Amino acid sequence: MHGGEIGWFVVVTDDQSIHLSATPPGRPPWQAVLPWSSITRVCFAAEGPFLSDGLYLFTSLRPESWVVPVEAVGGSSLLQELIRRRLFDPALAIRAMTAPSGLLCWPDERPGT
Numbered sequence: 001m002h003g004g005e006i007g008w009f010v011v012v013t014d015d016q017s018i019h020l021s022a023t024p025p026g027r028p029p030w031q032a033v034l035p036w037s038s039i040t041r042v043c044f045a046a047e048g049p050f051l052s053d054g055l056y057l058f059t060s061l062r063p064e065s066w067v068v069p070v071e072a073v074g075g076s077s078l079l080q081e082l083i084r085r086r087l088f089d090p091a092l093a094i095r096a097m098t099a100p101s102g103l104l105c106w107p108d109e110r111p112g113t
Contacts, residue, residue, distance in 0.1 A: 005073050005075075006072050009021075011068055011073065013074070013081050018039075018057070020066065039082075040060055042056065042082055042088045042106055043055070043058070043104065043106075044079075044104050046096055046099040046100065046101050048100060053069070055067070055070060055075070055079060079093060
């Protein structure tokens with residue numbers, strides 16, 4: 001799905017929060033507001049050439065992550081803002097965007113690191 005935005009998923013950021021709005025085909029629409037202060041970990045899932053890469057946003061709001069397609073409207077701006085706010089490492093972002101596949105997370109919570 002590389003090469004075009006996913007129009008049914010919109011991400012908007014402001015000084016306080018990330019605003020998610022989704023109207024997935026064949027599923028109920030939903031919205032969420034994630035305060036920047038609630039973000040605890042971010043993972044970039046490189047999905048290969050035929051699927052949209054994803055940002056997994058882990059928060060203190062719930063145990064499950066929020067998944068945002070990088071190709072969502074505003075998705076690349078979200079990644080830039082996560083980097084600017086030091087919620088995702090810039091060097092790791094470059095690795096993630098050039099990886100053929102895999103999951104790269106910040107912070108890396110492996111024991112001993």
